[in-house]
Amino acid sequence: MENLLFIYNTLSRTKELFEPINPKFAGMYVCGPTVYGDPHLGHARPAITFDLVFRYLVHLGYKVRYVRNITDVGHLVADLDEGEDKIAVKARVEQLEPMEVAQYYADRYFYYMDKLNVKRPSIEPRASGHIIEQILMVEKILEAGYAYLVNGSVYFDVEKYSKTYDYGKLSGRVLDDLLSNTRSLEGQDEKRNSADFALWKKAQPEHIMRWPSPWGEGFPGWHLECSAMSTKYLGEYFDIHGGGMDLLFPHHESEIAQCQAAIGHESVKYWMHNNMITINGQKMGKSLGNFITLDQFFTGTHPSLQQAYNPMTIRFFILQAHYRSTLDFSNEALQAAEKGLKKLMESHNRLLKLIDGHSFEPDPKSKENWLDEAEKASPNIKELVNLCYQSMNDDFNTAILISHLFEAVRIINSESIEKPSLKSLDLLVLRSLFQTFVSDILGLKDEKSNDQGELLDGLMQLVLAIRQKSRETKDWGTSDQIRDALQKLKITVKDGKEGSAWNVE
């Protein structure tokens, strides 16, 4: 089966066939977090979106290098008039070294991303560790004539750049509008044009984060790190650059301009942007003060949360929407996701039991070559496998993929051991389908079974066997006593035709 993957390229605003620059290899750069605050739901979206892309590219057989940066210098606080470095501000408040703050929040970020089963990228470079590369890039842009030096700061000359190239091609902005929209140039502004942006900024005396440079002590402009680090680790032309839609302008637009100016050509083939998570229809973000941290989600400690939500619920919630759509947060929606995920996972467990119930010995090779096996499966199963691939190949449409997986759930739940209608091969193909799409690609895992281990499983087998005996003698008192006691331990017993099943909470 041949997989033709189509990716929506923000640059062309169409879905394009993914053809890697170097066959069999894929390079991907994604804008990571600025580590000055606890990770919130807004951080989870791009992390999970591009984790999905990473996983799927790997699944398709590409050798992927996935680079996601840690921004630990340079950003300025938007709502502070002084325009201080975000990390520097926080450092003064908490009386810590700036790098101590960055380290703390980077660790927090990794911790919560691990909880969400987000795979670690191949490389996670830090801006602070690439000051030299950034300085070299500024020098290249200066040499090329697209930047100018003022009082120890270097600015990118957007107007000059626009005479040859198209500044605005990614975000659809028109330079004349950008220029004409800003008549109120203040006297102290060093920039020639309002649209210009800093490549290197001179550090003010109170500025803690600073590095020496050919232009004096300062720090890099915030668009620069991504250009410098993507070039360093992925080369001057690479496949995918991703990030949130909020970064489209000016960040990514400026990255394009920087690379064009420094390298002489564009560096990115496919631009991908995930949409925002909204809360009451409004973007969830640090600067808006309406964000909910991941820790608050996992513990349920936020006024607007009715309960705690476990990491897989949040992952599933995010994957139920297409990555280019806004996703509106609400307790109702999350609870629906929680139930849906539970249904999916329990169906998977049921499938495994169905396979256990069969006395056939599956060929160990069948797991690796399951797509060949799928060709021989019943038509509806075979079609299901195809549909799952089709939905992923259509710009990673996880919403559709999940709807197909629920078709698999229906098939599995309708199957009975006593009156089997599926071939044993079908069951094995379904198992591989779950393994591939639910576990490997969507990255969903059954937290309960992982946590509990074999001990609990064995104990439950025993308890349920004893209860079954009491039920056979119609000793409902004992039967219900066991069930009620287990329920108090958050273990639900479900009696079916083929014995009793159980699950934790």
Added chain:
RNA sequence: GGUUUCGUGGCCGAGUGGCUAGGCAGCGGUCUGCAAAACCGUCCACAGCGGUUCGACUCCGCUCGAAACCUCCA
């Protein structure tokens, strides 16, 4: 004001020029010692107004509404 995008049923959320999205909730059944689960069936839709078309939720235009980014700043 500019740029980009969106407006789908009780909630979330896909998609398409004519054919079922899916999940959650509701309703009616089946099963069951009871409960839960599961299965079957079912209700609720495409912001408004025009246009193109044999036919539009799907294309075009306008109106209304919403969001992100920009408009001060790196």
